[in-house]
Amino acid sequence: MRIGELSRRSGVPVPTIKYYVREGVLPAGTLTSPNQARYDDGHERRLRLIRALLDVGGLSLSAIAEVLEAVDDPGQPVHKVLGVAAGRIIPEESGKPEESGETDEAEDVEAAEGAGPESADAREEVAALLARRGWYVDADNAAARSLAGVLAALHRVGHGAFVELLDVYADAAEPVARADLDYVRRRVAREDLVESVVVGTVLGEAMFGALRRLAHVDASARAYGDPEEAGRWAGA
């Protein structure tokens, strides 16, 4: 199909499609003349995936480019691809948002903070959690470092008591993770499998986030019995 047809079918404007090709997140079409290219169903599918990761998953275009590049490289073993995906999705403890407008000095201080007392305590809390739950996870895993970053931040903002909810959260995470894995295991083809994991990781997280906020509104309404107060956790 031509680019206009691809635009109509995907709902993505032509200039945006061209922009994605330039940025390397969407493969170029096959040239049929010097200034005309053909696109296929694979382009349409990829375009929908890009929009979902951007709009619902909240990933940046550069993160999407890196994840999709790994997905498309058949030489990459599956677990390496997912390492890239997880690395792009998981906020690293030392990671800082690009738009925070900081100087290099900030990085030095943050690196030093990463070695501060809260971080050491947080890493111990994560190691204790993994042992307590009997989870087969290396304490140096990216998600473990990410969790340690969250716990350190909670301590730093004076909400260390929130860490007491860790096991309630872990109890909830276990059946969700098992269901996610069952979903992925139904996929056989490598591309399908990898895409399922990316979709499950990113959109699954957004799905749980929305459900948790809905459950807050419900729990609040039951606790206070007042529709005004029911807005306590989410803007009703």
Add this chain to the structure above:
Amino acid sequence: MRIGELSRRSGVPVPTIKYYVREGVLPAGTLTSPNQARYDDGHERRLRLIRALLDVGGLSLSAIAEVLEAVDDPGQPVHKVLGVAAGRIIPEESGKPEESGETDEAEDVEAAEGAGPESADAREEVAALLARRGWYVDADNAAARSLAGVLAALHRVGHGAFVELLDVYADAAEPVARADLDYVRRRVAREDLVESVVVGTVLGEAMFGALRRLAHVDASARAYGDPEEAGRWAGA
């Protein structure tokens, strides 16, 4: 304390502190001479909160400014503040990331998509879920719209089957939301209460996300019994 002391205690460089004051996320210090200001413990606490929301919560500085402005306005009823917080945190179905470099045309198309068949189906799925679970939530709630956005995206990328996991996720969200609410109800002062909700919403989401990914690694290791394959869900 002077700005240098505030910097040492918070681990945030002086130029960054000045930047936050200019951007309106941190109140200015009290001037003690034409070019010297005093800061107090409130500034230090606020600075740590800003860093946590930026680094761990992944919020933009403009989102943080809006949330904190509402927190600081004593004329705002609590549920209004949380409406602002939820509105900034929840990705709206029609919301698009600022850096996606799109034209105005894109917005029109997206608005049209919002009325497409997937969106109508997704809204019905959310209404059915709320009825099935008996949750006291208005179907027009921001989190309900956000969930509908996630479901519509799943259908659009050809992963409509993932929606079957909705009740597994909802089962997990209920005890988490109850624990969150119990945590918040222990706070009495308004500022404390509102801050707890912001922290719980943003950092709690990051905490669950990290735990879910850890549980993926564990579930994968148990299912495949192969440490190589255990990297299937997260970069081990």
